[in-house]
Amino acid sequence: MQDTHTILLPEVTPEVRQQLFDYVLQLADTSLILAHRLSEWCGHGPILEQDLAMANISLDLLGEARSYYQYAAELEGQGRTEDDLAYLRSAVQYRNPLLVEQPNGDFAHTIVRQFLYDAFHYHLLVQLQTGPDRQLAAIAEKSVKEAAYHVKWSAEWVIRLGDGTDESRRRVETAINALWRYQGELTTPTPTEQALQAVGFVPGYAAIQQQIDQHVARVFEEATLAVPQGVFAQKGGKTGRHSEHLGYLLTELQYMQRAYPGMKW
Amino acid sequence: METAELTQEEQFQTRIDADVRIEPKDWMPEAYRKTLIRQISQHAHSEIVGMLPEGNWITRAPSLKRKAILLAKVQDEAGHGLYLYSAAETLGASRDQMLADLHSGKAKYSSIFNYPTLSWADMGTIGWLVDGAAILNQVPLCRTSYGPYARAMVRVCKEESFHQRQGFEIMQTLSEGTPEQKQMAQEALNRWWWPTLMMFGPKDADSPNTEQSMKWRIKRFTNDELRQKFVDMMVPQAEFLGLTVPDEKLRWNEAKQGYDFGEVDWAEFWDVVKGNGPCSRERLQARVDAWNEGEWVREAALAHAAKRSARGKV
Numbered sequence: 341m342q343d344t345h346t347i348l349l350p351e352v353t354p355e356v357r358q359q360l361f362d363y364v365l366q367l368a369d370t371s372l373i374l375a376h377r378l379s380e381w382c383g384h385g386p387i388l389e390q391d392l393a394m395a396n397i398s399l400d401l402l403g404e405a406r407s408y409y410q411y412a413a414e415l416e417g418q419g420r421t422e423d424d425l426a427y428l429r430s431a432v433q434y435r436n437p438l439l440v441e442q443p444n445g446d447f448a449h450t451i452v453r454q455f456l457y458d459a460f461h462y463h464l465l466v467q468l469q470t471g472p473d474r475q476l477a478a479i480a481e482k483s484v485k486e487a488a489y490h491v492k493w494s495a496e497w498v499i500r501l502g503d504g505t506d507e508s509r510r511r512v513e514t515a516i517n518a519l520w521r522y523q524g525e526l527t528t529p530t531p532t533e534q535a536l537q538a539v540g541f542v543p544g545y546a547a548i549q550q551q552i553d554q555h556v557a558r559v560f561e562e563a564t565l566a567v568p569q570g571v572f573a574q575k576g577g578k579t580g581r582h583s584e585h586l587g588y589l590l591t592e593l594q595y596m597q598r599a600y601p602g603m604k605w
Numbered sequence: 606m607e608t609a610e611l612t613q614e615e616q617f618q619t620r621i622d623a624d625v626r627i628e629p630k631d632w633m634p635e636a637y638r639k640t641l642i643r644q645i646s647q648h649a650h651s652e653i654v655g656m657l658p659e660g661n662w663i664t665r666a667p668s669l670k671r672k673a674i675l676l677a678k679v680q681d682e683a684g685h686g687l688y689l690y691s692a693a694e695t696l697g698a699s700r701d702q703m704l705a706d707l708h709s710g711k712a713k714y715s716s717i718f719n720y721p722t723l724s725w726a727d728m729g730t731i732g733w734l735v736d737g738a739a740i741l742n743q744v745p746l747c748r749t750s751y752g753p754y755a756r757a758m759v760r761v762c763k764e765e766s767f768h769q770r771q772g773f774e775i776m777q778t779l780s781e782g783t784p785e786q787k788q789m790a791q792e793a794l795n796r797w798w799w800p801t802l803m804m805f806g807p808k809d810a811d812s813p814n815t816e817q818s819m820k821w822r823i824k825r826f827t828n829d830e831l832r833q834k835f836v837d838m839m840v841p842q843a844e845f846l847g848l849t850v851p852d853e854k855l856r857w858n859e860a861k862q863g864y865d866f867g868e869v870d871w872a873e874f875w876d877v878v879k880g881n882g883p884c885s886r887e888r889l890q891a892r893v894d895a896w897n898e899g900e901w902v903r904e905a906a907l908a909h910a911a912k913r914s915a916r917g918k919v
């Protein structure tokens with residue numbers, strides 16, 4: 341019997357299928373880890389309305405992650421489930437970029453991390469919507485509407501904090517300083533991404549980088565913030581070389597599945 | 606009857622007796638206003654503090670689906686808090702003042718949230734029992750005399766019954782699971798059963814405000830009536846789950862068509878009310894910390910809004 345997505349996925353070699361699996365997993369891990377970080381705020385936000393907003397974004401990302409994991413499981417065809425993929429892989433097997441695993445810090449750190457990711461995420465999804473993999477395109481089409489809201493929300497907060505009080509400005513600048521080095525990894529293709537770009541499954545990152553730069557410049561200008569220049573780009577997460585933070589995050593995330601293996605919840 | 610001969614207060618009571626809703630602009634006795642502000646803000650605080658015990662398990666939920674459901678649930682509770690603060694604001698209370706009263710310990714919230722969540726089964730038990738008790742307390746409030754409160758409760762109750770079903774479903778999955786899971790469910794029930802019975806408040810004899818509140822239709826059933834209903838509703842559900850309610854005195858009473866049950870540990874109840882619950886300090890401190898650490902954010906938002914309006918941009 342054919343699996344449901346053979347129809348949606350054009351004929352590909354087993355090698356491309358494997359690369360696609362790795363890439364979809366990377367998207368899944370990225371959404372899950374950021375969703376997890378945001379969910380740590382739940383009940384502790386600075387304003388009740390923003391507590392709700394962060395939970396909302398977290399839920400969107402979690403939903404998106406689940407769609408990717410389910411699709412990855414189908415691509416793999418080994419009977420693994422979304423939970424097997426999320427809960428039973430170790431830190432070095434996770435493929436999210438370093439940015440999203442960074443701790444929440446203060447609200448300014450959370451906002452800057454979110455905005456840098458949202459700007460990338462939104463422009464990536466716009467491209468993925470029209471990609472040749474119809475399943476991936478369908479997930480992107482649903483998620484891009486949510487991402488448009490996310491980037492609007494985080495941009496508004498960058499502006500409020502940048503052009504707010506002396507303290508909020510100092511805090512948001514500190515956060516930009518701390519997190520800017522992780523932005524470059526988002527659009528630096530891994531060998532897997534390069535291979536998929538060559539066959540058109542992943543959009544070219546140069547064009548996306550340009551759109552991100554314009555987006556960030558526009559928001560930073562309104563926030564009266566300076567865009568950092570010439571910052572060294574710290575990379576590694578997308579190839580499994582993570583920061584030390586991820587291990588602790590996964591310890592918590594995977595606790596139940598590790599402590600009680602093979603049970604239904 | 607000549608309404609002209611009635612005092613304002615008598616006219617007010619006549620409207621209440623006729624089940625006419627009181628709206629924010631209507632005249633109301635000061636004591637009615639004060640009682641309502643106390644009750645609604647206490648309810649709002651319970652929703653907000655109530656986010657903490659379940660929030661404790663969001664990052665450890667055992668599956669992606671459970672994680673999403675739990676996060677959505679806790680988010681709903683934040684929404685309930687918002688509706689209720691807004692309802693209290695229609696009575697002239699300010700959200701900042703209500704929060705200040707929570708943070709100083711002057712305002713109370715439901716004692717149940719001062720107990721710790723120790724296992725995943727607590728998420729099931731809280732949904733099943735605590736949301737279940739909340740529903741029994743709250744459904745009658747959908748017909749309460751104060752309009753904005755009643756309308757807020759209609760929205761809240763819809764979501765609470767959803768929460769209760771989800772909690773029950775967690776318990777059902779556990780009780781159909783491995784012996785370890787079943788034990789987890791039973792252990793959670795053992796810890797939460799009695800504190801949940803305390804959610805209905807002191808015995809009627811020790812609840813001096815009940816009579817006036819019933820007269821104003823802010824309250825529709827007494828504490829003991831609701832507690833009895835709760836036991837009658839939950840015991841068969843526990844049996845269905847194959848779990849044992851931790852009460853040796855629990856017996857079906859054919860004559861009253863309800864269960865007889867043991868006495869709540871009232872000393873523990875009053876200890877928790879006085880702020881000596883196992884997590885009382887932690888819960889309040891978490892709220893105070895969130896508020897204090899959020900101060901610069903709220904100031905930034907205000908400062909930015911002021912700058913924008915000064916520039917004529919909205």
Ligand SMILES: [Fe+2]
Nearest residue numbers: 652681682685
């Ligand atoms: Fe609630």
Ligand SMILES: [Fe+2]
Nearest residue numbers: 682736765768
């Ligand atoms: Fe609830």
